[in-house]
Amino acid sequence: MNQSIAxxxxxxxxxxxxxxxxxxxxxxxxxxxxxxxxxxxxxxHNGIKYYYVEIQCDGKNxxxxxxxxxxxxxxxxVHSTHQ
Numbered sequence: 001m002n003q004s005i006a007x008x009x010x011x012x013x014x015x016x017x018x019x020x021x022x023x024x025x026x027x028x029x030x031x032x033x034x035x036x037x038x039x040x041x042x043x044x045h046n047g048i049k050y051y052y053v054e055i056q057c058d059g060k061n062x063x064x065x066x067x068x069x070x071x072x073x074x075x076x077x078v079h080s081t082h083q
Contacts, residue, residue, distance in 0.1 A: 023064065032057045041075050051075045
């Protein structure tokens with residue numbers, strides 16, 4: 001499993017793979033609304049860290065997932081901008 005990517009899935013189920021480094025400048029430059037922001041990093045049954053957020057923009061919903069070290073980075077990035 002590649003731990004260096006996050007995937008954004010819109011309501012039409014098109015998947016776009018981007019890095020966390022590319023994601024947050026895009027979020028800061030657009031009018032995104034966080035609709036779900038979990039307060040903690042989760043652990044899957046196999047122990048791998050998992051984190052996600054749900055975002056809405058222009059009437060479309062996006063789900064951003066990250067695993068392993070990227071889950072930690074996503075968590076930190078979201079919680080530093082979502083306060």
